[in-house]
Amino acid sequence: MRGMGLGNSRRDRKKLWNQIYRNRWLYLMMVLPVAYFIIFKFGPIYGLQISFRDFRVRRGIWGSEWVGLKHFRQYLTNPGFWILVKNTILLGIGQVLFVFPIPIIFALLVNEVRSKKGQRLIQNISYLPHFVSVVVVASMVTTFLAKDGIINKIIAMLGGSGHLFMQDPKWFRPVYWISNLWQEMGWSAIIYSAALTNVDEQLYEAAVIDGANRWQQTVHVTLPAIKPTISIMLIMAIGNIMSVSFEKVLLLQNALTYEVSDIISTFVYRQGLSGGQYSYSTAVDMFSTVTNFVLILVANRVCKLLGETSLW
Numbered sequence: 001m002r003g004m005g006l007g008n009s010r011r012d013r014k015k016l017w018n019q020i021y022r023n024r025w026l027y028l029m030m031v032l033p034v035a036y037f038i039i040f041k042f043g044p045i046y047g048l049q050i051s052f053r054d055f056r057v058r059r060g061i062w063g064s065e066w067v068g069l070k071h072f073r074q075y076l077t078n079p080g081f082w083i084l085v086k087n088t089i090l091l092g093i094g095q096v097l098f099v100f101p102i103p104i105i106f107a108l109l110v111n112e113v114r115s116k117k118g119q120r121l122i123q124n125i126s127y128l129p130h131f132v133s134v135v136v137v138a139s140m141v142t143t144f145l146a147k148d149g150i151i152n153k154i155i156a157m158l159g160g161s162g163h164l165f166m167q168d169p170k171w172f173r174p175v176y177w178i179s180n181l182w183q184e185m186g187w188s189a190i191i192y193s194a195a196l197t198n199v200d201e202q203l204y205e206a207a208v209i210d211g212a213n214r215w216q217q218t219v220h221v222t223l224p225a226i227k228p229t230i231s232i233m234l235i236m237a238i239g240n241i242m243s244v245s246f247e248k249v250l251l252l253q254n255a256l257t258y259e260v261s262d263i264i265s266t267f268v269y270r271q272g273l274s275g276g277q278y279s280y281s282t283a284v285d286m287f288s289t290v291t292n293f294v295l296i297l298v299a300n301r302v303c304k305l306l307g308e309t310s311l312w
Contacts, residue, residue, distance in 0.1 A: 051283035064279075071283035080262075088263040088288070091249070092241030094173055099181050100237050104230060106185055107192035108218060123193070126186025138251035141179050142166055166252070169260045176252060180245070195229040196222065231309040239296030242288045264288045 020027065051071055053064040075081060106126070113119045129137075144150050145165040152162035165171045199222060207217045223230075246265035253261035264284060272281030296311075304310040 048282065048286055050279050051286050053279055055279040055282075057278075067279075071280045072287065074280060075284050075287060080267075083259075084262060084264050084267050087260055088242055088244055088265075090260075091173060091176060091244045091263060094177050095180065095244070096234075096237050096241065098177050099184075100234065102181055103185050103188035104192050104226075107189040107196060108222065110189070110193065111196045111222070112214070123186065123189075126189065128186070129183045130187035132183065134245070134247045135251060137179055137183055138248055141175060141252065145175065166254065167256045169257045172252065172257045172261050176248065179248065179252075191229060191233065192226060195226040199225040227307070228309040231303050231307060232311065235296060235299045235303055235311055238299040239292050241295055242292045 047061065050061055050064065052066060052068055053061065054067045054070075055061065055064045110119055110122050113122065146152070147162055147164060151165070156162060163171075165175060203221045203225070204217055207221050212220065242264065244263050244265065246263075246269065249261055249263055250266055250269065253266070265288070268281045268285045268288075271277045271284065275281075300310045300312065
């Protein structure tokens with residue numbers, strides 16, 4: 001019996017290595033993504049301990065004094081703490097409420113285009129902004145909304161008066177959301193378009209027989225079919241509420257809009273890279289990460305209670 005067990009074990013190992021060899025090119029393609037996550041995602045976890053230490057570069061991580069929760073208490077008692085949290089949450093919630101649904105609607109509209117060439121053309125055009133650098137997008141936004149920019153010129157042509165959008169705190173969040181929508185709408189719609197291709201055509205045929213129009217087919221067939229995909233993407237979007245795009249905010253903000261544009265990530269940048277307070281800035285960023293983790297747990301639990309779809 002023992003010999004049979006060893007024989008089966010050898011055959012299983014041989015079968016496994018044969019499968020790996022047959023799919024070697026697929027595994028090779030995974031090397032760079034896996035290396036990326038190990039180096040840039042899992043590797044930095046080791047350095048999180050400096051948020052509990054009074055880190056000094058000369059002493060190194062292990063040589064720096066352990067101070068426990070000192071930096072977390074310092075951040076939570078900072079007079080500007082609630083302002084930073086409020087600004088970050090408002091930008092993140094606006095991203096979920098105003099930006100998240102648009103790619104779904106866009107994917108549904110593209111799906112209604114009967115010409116396959118027309119669909120591909122629309123999709124290709126909508127994807128392009130995703131590949132434009134954030135620096136270029138911020139520069140375009142600043143130029144278009146300048147006092148003598150194209151937006152103010154159009155307003156003047158229509159009989160209105162120009163407005164300094166980039167200097168007005170009330171306009172910072174809408175400008176951020178709209179620029180994000182323009183840049184990511186087509187790219188975010190890819191996953192919904194892929195989900196739409198898996199909807200059974202027989203369901204539409206049955207709906208037509210029952211007398212359903214296009215709107216009723218969308219509500220009663222299409223949306224329920226892609227509901228699991230929407231739920232998963234919504235959970236991930238809620239889990240990123242505190243992870244507002246640092247680069248775009250930093251490039252769009254100025255002294256006149258700090259009251260609404262100063263968020264946790266820009267604060268971390270100033271305190272860490274500019275101010276050299278590495279332990280303090282790491283503690284602040286860790287607070288944001290833990291908050292995101294709690295949000296994704298809550299969102300996953302709510303989705304699980306409301307339906308059958310969840311991340312785990």
